[in-house]
Amino acid sequence: MxxxxxxxxxxxxxxxxxxxxxxxxxxxxxxxxxxxxxxxxxxxxxxxxxxxxxxxxxxxxxxxxxxxxxxxxxxxxxxxxxxxxxxxxxxxxxxxxxxxxxAGPNNMARTLQFVPMLAEVEQDILTCFRDGGGLSYDRYPRFHAWMDSESRATVDVALLDVVVPLVPGLDERLRAGIDVADVGCGSGHAINVLAQAYPASRLVGYDFSEEAIARARAEATQLGLTNARFEVRDVAELDEPGRFDLVTAFDAIHDQAFPARVLAEVSRALRPGGTFLMVDIKASSSVDDNIENPFAPGLYAFSVFHCLSVSLGLGGVGLGTVWGRQLATSMLHDAGFASVEIREIEDDPFNDFYVCSKA
Missing domain, CATH: 1.10.10.10 (Winged helix-like DNA-binding domain superfamily/Winged helix DNA-binding domain)
Structure with missing residues (x-):
């Protein structure tokens, strides 16, 4: 040349x-x-x-x-x-x-708070680039408050009227009364909204963050809910075989240290005919396929500065934010889900909605 x-x-x-x-x-x-x-x-x-x-x-x-x-x-x-x-x-x-x-869920001024929040750990992430490993959740002191704000904006608008109807017959089952768990529940707002709307159902939220669980319990108490409870639990060690009719995970699986183990535990926890509703990032597992995704640059950046790092910080596999549909579907099948259907919501450009059932 x-x-x-x-x-x-x-x-x-x-x-x-x-x-x-x-x-x-x-x-x-x-x-x-x-x-x-x-x-x-x-x-x-x-x-x-x-x-x-x-x-x-x-x-x-x-x-x-x-x-x-x-x-x-x-x-x-x-x-x-x-x-x-x-x-x-x-x-x-x-x-x-x-x-x-x-603007509700479209309030980008609220979402842009993640830029200064993630910038706070830039030097720590630089050290990780050189030495490997990751950061603990404690290095993100504002994360739970920010995620709670983001989650509320979406949950309040869409959970009952848009997300629940994605699963055929779920509204009727929740009204009749079923057992529900949310893994990686964070501040628990989704569980509390469901518990308030469906008083005959029994709901529990699991998260390993004591701060997040404290927020969830405080809101449940404020709302006077008697059918919602929250536990500090590592969901990779859930060990609740045949306990639930519905398990949900809202943008939580890609953060897990051992996501394959979590998905297997979720599969074990479902009763026959039960459903796993997993909401996670809308993306491809192929970086080249994501070039045309207008949100992809931010998703990869968020992964480097948070999702990838917290998983590696726990000694995990570092799945990352942009694990994508192909890998997600494969991991769900490996966990024991025979049927995996991917649904989309028109007003949610960030997430895919996986409706999964066992054989």
């Missing part, structure tokens, strides 16, 4: 340089968006309409100088609009649809 053939294309060099500048700007703007969500600035600006920095700061209970600089950053990034004559700022309704509480 000649030197001419290995020379970089100047146009491509310039184009990639432009992309890197854009990446820097977008990444830093993402931090501003995260701050705006946590400070209540988006909801406040959407509610009061065009406002000066002083008016917005007073309404949101924030320091004006910081708010003014924040508004400057969001103005030049095209997120808010500035009227120079009146020196007021407004949040277009088309942008509010993605940045305020009214």
């Amino acid at each position: 000649t030197a001419l053939e290995t020379s970089p294309d100047p146009t491509a060099v310039e184009a990639f340089g432009d992309r890197m500048v854009q990446m820097l700007n977008e990444a830093l703007t993402g931090l501003l968006v995260s701050l705006g969500h946590q400070a209540g600035l988006f909801d406040t600006l959407a509610a009061i309409g065009p406002a000066t920095s002083t008016q917005l700061a007073e309404a949101a209970g924030c320091d004006e100088r910081y708010v003014r600089e924040w508004l400057g950053g969001l103005t030049v990034s095209g997120i808010v609009r500035h009227n120079p004559e009146a020196d007021t700022y407004r949040l277009p309704p088309e942008h509010a649809a993605w940045l305020t509480a009214d």
Whole structure:
């Protein structure tokens, strides 16, 4: 190969340089968006309409100088609009649809909190790159609160009206009364919502995080639920043969240290005719197939900074966030599920819904 053939294309060099500048700007703007969500600035600006920095700061209970600089950053990034004559700022309704509480599960300002959260462990992850291993959940002190917020937005909108109907006859069975377990339940909101909607059913949530289980129990107590309970348990050692009619896992299996063992325990825990409903990341097991997936870059990054790391930190296999449909289906069959059907929800671009039953 000649030197001419290995020379970089100047146009491509310039184009990639432009992309890197854009990446820097977008990444830093993402931090501003995260701050705006946590400070209540988006909801406040959407509610009061065009406002000066002083008016917005007073309404949101924030320091004006910081708010003014924040508004400057969001103005030049095209997120808010500035009227120079009146020196007021407004949040277009088309942008509010993605940045305020009214957006529900589509609130990307809430989701962008994961950027600074994961950046907090960057140096620890760098050490893992050099030495191997991973991090414990304790290194992510804000993770459970963030996941609880994300889960609530989806569960409250879709669990009862959209997800439950994915399993034929499940609504009727839950109304009649069945035994349900959620593995890797986190803060337990899904179990509590189901328990409140189906008082004849008996539900339990398992998670190895004492902090998450404490949140789950507190909510159950607040709601006055008598048919929901929560246990601190490593679900890889579930050992509850033939105990449940329905087992669920909401974006939890790919984080497990030993996911194959967890799936086998879930299979053992189901009674004849029981169902495993697994919600997990929508992706392919092939990296090349994921190139056209608009969410894939973020999914791989989330895996490096969290999902992969916490599994390896427990001495696990490091399945990773983007394990994909093909590997998931194969592992479910290996765990003893004869039927694995993959369902999709139109308003959920992130997850696949696996409806599984034993032979």
